[in-house]
Amino acid sequence: MNEFFIKPKIKFGIDSLDYLESLTSKKYFIVTDDSMVKLKIIDKILEKLPKNSEIDIFSEVIPNPTVETIENGLKKLIKFNPECVIALGGGSPIDACKGMLYFEKKVAEECSEKIKPFRHFIAIPTTSGTGSEVTSYSVISSGENKIALANEDMLPDIAILNPEFMKTLPPKIIADTGMDVLTHSLEAYISLKSNPFTSAMAIEAIKLIESNLLKHYKNPQELYHREKVQDASCLAGVAFNNSSLGINHSVAHTIGAKFHISHGRANAIVMPYIIQVNKNAWKEYAKISKELGYEFSTVVEGKDAFVKLVEELKKEMQIETSLSQVGVEFNEFKSKIPILIKDIKKDICTEYNPETLSDEEYVKLLLKIYFGNNDI
Numbered sequence: 001m002n003e004f005f006i007k008p009k010i011k012f013g014i015d016s017l018d019y020l021e022s023l024t025s026k027k028y029f030i031v032t033d034d035s036m037v038k039l040k041i042i043d044k045i046l047e048k049l050p051k052n053s054e055i056d057i058f059s060e061v062i063p064n065p066t067v068e069t070i071e072n073g074l075k076k077l078i079k080f081n082p083e084c085v086i087a088l089g090g091g092s093p094i095d096a097c098k099g100m101l102y103f104e105k106k107v108a109e110e111c112s113e114k115i116k117p118f119r120h121f122i123a124i125p126t127t128s129g130t131g132s133e134v135t136s137y138s139v140i141s142s143g144e145n146k147i148a149l150a151n152e153d154m155l156p157d158i159a160i161l162n163p164e165f166m167k168t169l170p171p172k173i174i175a176d177t178g179m180d181v182l183t184h185s186l187e188a189y190i191s192l193k194s195n196p197f198t199s200a201m202a203i204e205a206i207k208l209i210e211s212n213l214l215k216h217y218k219n220p221q222e223l224y225h226r227e228k229v230q231d232a233s234c235l236a237g238v239a240f241n242n243s244s245l246g247i248n249h250s251v252a253h254t255i256g257a258k259f260h261i262s263h264g265r266a267n268a269i270v271m272p273y274i275i276q277v278n279k280n281a282w283k284e285y286a287k288i289s290k291e292l293g294y295e296f297s298t299v300v301e302g303k304d305a306f307v308k309l310v311e312e313l314k315k316e317m318q319i320e321t322s323l324s325q326v327g328v329e330f331n332e333f334k335s336k337i338p339i340l341i342k343d344i345k346k347d348i349c350t351e352y353n354p355e356t357l358s359d360e361e362y363v364k365l366l367l368k369i370y371f372g373n374n375d376i
């Protein structure tokens with residue numbers, strides 16, 4: 001049966017943080033990272049929470065959060081037993097917080113507790129971004145692997161989109177996270193599970209990225225473009241939460257975990273090569289180019305016009321075009337090809353990709369990505 005749904009209420013705009021003033025809980029647990037404390041972004045949250053409430057902060061989340069991070073946070077969460085949990089930060093703190101809430105429920109189920117813990121869950125993203133504030137996914141790193149958990153129990157009750165927080169983002173992170181948004185919307189649009197609802201949101205997100213990402217990258221202080229990229233991030237999150245992603249993400253998860261490349265950058269590096277191998281979706285890429293107003297006569301030209309946009313964005317934002325450019329050593333890469341293919345195939349995002357690749361095709365794809373050469 002087909003379904004489209006949105007769970008969190010989304011509070012957005014410059015005054016969206018005022019929502020926190022309406023809260024009546026007595027105990028708050030905040031999951032965040034060190035940067036949010038150093039940049040004093042967390043102070044903006046603390047100022048708004050009810051006076052005399054008890055607050056505990058877990059600020060030890062690292063980028064690409066690990067199983068250990070979740071375990072440590074979970075212990076603190078259970079001990080403190082809050083009524084309300086707030087995740088503040090990029091995808092890493094939000095995913096870590098979701099992981100804690102997920103495993104807390106699992107533990108309760110296994111102990112056959114009749115009353116499962118209920119925590120009012122608020123997500124406040126500070127990157128634009130993963131869209132994690134509106135998705136039922138949490139990506140956890142374990143050794144050299146990234147595992148994507150999927151469960152609706154992890155969906156926040158409230159998402160607060162406040163563009164103020166994105167002012168402090170370094171351009172490199174704007175580039176990486178912005179390209180993640182483009183990948184989400186693109187993969188939602190071409191997914192085998194796409195539908196009119198997801199496609200409408202995905203195409204709007206792509207348009208917003210095309211018109212605003214570079215401007216936001218060049219001038220993070222300017223509110224208009226910052227806000228539009230944030231809107232795109234959330235729209236793309238709702239779209240892919242309903243239609244699933246594709247092998248751009250599977251490959252990015254795998255190479256990101258093995259060679260320590262940030263999530264968005266890994267997506268951006270592999271994107272032009274994935275578009276070329278996704279032949280079953282060339283028509284869809286061409287449709288996107290049409291929506292963007294590009295002129296072309298054939299499907300191949302339409303698809304190429306979109307690839308050109310991706311390459312231009314990458315060039316302007318100084319994103320590498322290959323794994324060799326990122327400094328991955330060839331012999332190490334070559335020795336890992338079999339395990340890379342195994343991990344890509346079992347990644348949760350592979351199932352609804354419009355094209356199914358053979359092992360031989362994956363080898364070719366990975367070599368193209370390594371050398372930055374589409375003609376291999």
Ligand SMILES: NC(=O)c1ccc[n+]([C@@H]2O[C@H](COP(=O)([O-])OP(=O)(O)OC[C@H]3O[C@@H](n4cnc5c(N)ncnc54)[C@H](O)[C@@H]3O)[C@@H](O)[C@H]2O)c1
Binds near residue numbers: 095127
């Ligand atoms: N749950 C999902 O649906 C989903 C989707 C895509 C990716 N992910 C996962 O999300 C993680 C990546 O999240 P991300 O790209 O948002 O980055 P991140 O949360 O890892 O943050 C990257 C860096 O930016 C800093 N930062 C965050 N906000 C800032 C701000 N406003 N000002 C200055 N610095 C700031 C952080 O402290 C960190 O050092 C990965 O683990 C990825 O696999 C999850």
Ligand SMILES: [Fe+2]
Binds near residue numbers: 267
């Ligand atoms: Fe992503």
